[in-house]
Amino acid sequence: MIFAAAAIYVAACVAFLSWWGIWTADNLKSTVAWSLAFVPATLFNVNRIDEDRTYFGRTIRSTLDLTGLLVFIGGLQSFSLPVELAIVPVVTFLALVHQVSERDAAHAPTARCLGTFLLIVGLIVLGYSIYATVAEWPTFNVRQNVSELLVPILLSLLFLPFLYGVSVLVVYDRNFTNISFALRDKGLARFARQRAFLAFRGDLDLLKRWRHIIVHRRPTDRLGVIQAIAQARREQERAVRRPYVDPADGWSPYEAMEFLASEGFLLSAYLWYFDRYRASAVYKFGDGPLANHATYYVEGDEARATLLTVDLWMWGPENKESDEQRFAELIALLMHRAAGPEAVAAFRGVLDEKDNGVSLEWNGYIFRIESDEPGPSGQFSVSFTIAHPAEPRPSSDAETPLD
Numbered sequence: 575m576i577f578a579a580a581a582i583y584v585a586a587c588v589a590f591l592s593w594w595g596i597w598t599a600d601n602l603k604s605t606v607a608w609s610l611a612f613v614p615a616t617l618f619n620v621n622r623i624d625e626d627r628t629y630f631g632r633t634i635r636s637t638l639d640l641t642g643l644l645v646f647i648g649g650l651q652s653f654s655l656p657v658e659l660a661i662v663p664v665v666t667f668l669a670l671v672h673q674v675s676e677r678d679a680a681h682a683p684t685a686r687c688l689g690t691f692l693l694i695v696g697l698i699v700l701g702y703s704i705y706a707t708v709a710e711w712p713t714f715n716v717r718q719n720v721s722e723l724l725v726p727i728l729l730s731l732l733f734l735p736f737l738y739g740v741s742v743l744v745v746y747d748r749n750f751t752n753i754s755f756a757l758r759d760k761g762l763a764r765f766a767r768q769r770a771f772l773a774f775r776g777d778l779d780l781l782k783r784w785r786h787i788i789v790h791r792r793p794t795d796r797l798g799v800i801q802a803i804a805q806a807r808r809e810q811e812r813a814v815r816r817p818y819v820d821p822a823d824g825w826s827p828y829e830a831m832e833f834l835a836s837e838g839f840l841l842s843a844y845l846w847y848f849d850r851y852r853a854s855a856v857y858k859f860g861d862g863p864l865a866n867h868a869t870y871y872v873e874g875d876e877a878r879a880t881l882l883t884v885d886l887w888m889w890g891p892e893n894k895e896s897d898e899q900r901f902a903e904l905i906a907l908l909m910h911r912a913a914g915p916e917a918v919a920a921f922r923g924v925l926d927e928k929d930n931g932v933s934l935e936w937n938g939y940i941f942r943i944e945s946d947e948p949g950p951s952g953q954f955s956v957s958f959t960i961a962h963p964a965e966p967r968p969s970s971d972a973e974t975p976l977d
Contacts, residue, residue, distance in 0.1 A: 749782060816829075859897045868886050901956065908960065
């Protein structure tokens with residue numbers, strides 16, 4: 575359905591360029607080649623466009639950069655018809671497989687292999703085209719070939735509004751499906767979808783915040799749906815404004831989310847999860863599917879964060895020493911940015927005296943580290959937390975060493 579709509583839209587763009595006298599029948603070949611390369615590649619990524627704020631800017635830059643000029647030069651001269659009939663379908667198929675393989679780190683070797691092959695093919699085509707153009711320069715048609723350069727560029731730029739519209743529809747469909755599962759009352763779910771569309775329109779970030787609230791709070795009436803919209807707007811406004819938080823009350827959630835940003839922990843949003851607000855990010859220490867990894871959590875209420883956690887997940891003895899050292903560096907950096915260098919020295923002094931986990935209260939903060947017993951294959955986890963003095967805690971959280 576999407577590809578059929580894309581074909582109709584491309585035909586309309588071609589008609590528009592033809593009406594302006596830019597597109598002629600001589601551009602048919604380059605238009606077909608552009609349609610087979612650009613359109614499927616962008617539509618395959620449509621599910622991820624809303625998560626990448628730089629997507630359209632990067633697409634415009636790549637359309638206008640040196641790559642577009644090289645593609646144009648490569649298309650100045652054609653191979654014989656049998657050669658093109660053999661090469662074009664194969665190269666198009668491999669390019670699509672390359673696009674798909676780039677979406678999964680587990681397929682990185684395949685993506686690199688295909689990328690290298692496609693690069694070699696491109697260099698061969700480019701070299702042949704330059705050679706043939708120089709040899710046939712007296713018969714070179716400048717106007718026609720400039721048109722061959724401009725048409726794919728203009729089609730790419732004209733296709734972006736369609737791509738944006740499709741991405742908005744895909745995001746709405748995905749989020750509305752979640753709403754239908756969260757709200758079993760069909761009438762209430764229908765009301766929620768209508769109010770969301772009228773309230774958010776093209777603001778996909780606000781839509782996703784609202785959907786998250788609905789899924790976790792499960793309102794039972796229309797008032798709850800409207801309150802969820804207000805809460806989503808309030809959350810978004812806070813994320814943009816980043817209001818000041820008194821250090822005695824906790825950390826600014828948005829500053830706390832950046833404590834480990836320099837180390838690769840990029841937390842996306844501070845959202846409500848059943849009992850409190852949370853944000854988290856995972857950082858893998860390797861490329862494999864079972865690479866050891868760490869997870870950073872920021873927790874608190876809507877206005878402030880009061881609990882920070884870093885968990886280390888070890889899947890086996892491989893890279894154990896280096897990854898544990900990396901985890902220790904993350905702990906020290908987090909303590910330094912959350913409570914100051916004196917806290918690092920105080921906690922390190924306690925750790926020097928202990929063989930296992932420990933909990934330390936220092937200036938109202940509670941630092942705690944604990945680990946579980948290794949599993950049969952050597953897997954285990956280690957958890958480190960910093961509780962702000964304002965963090966609600968049970969009376970048992972005194973300064974007590976952990977076993």
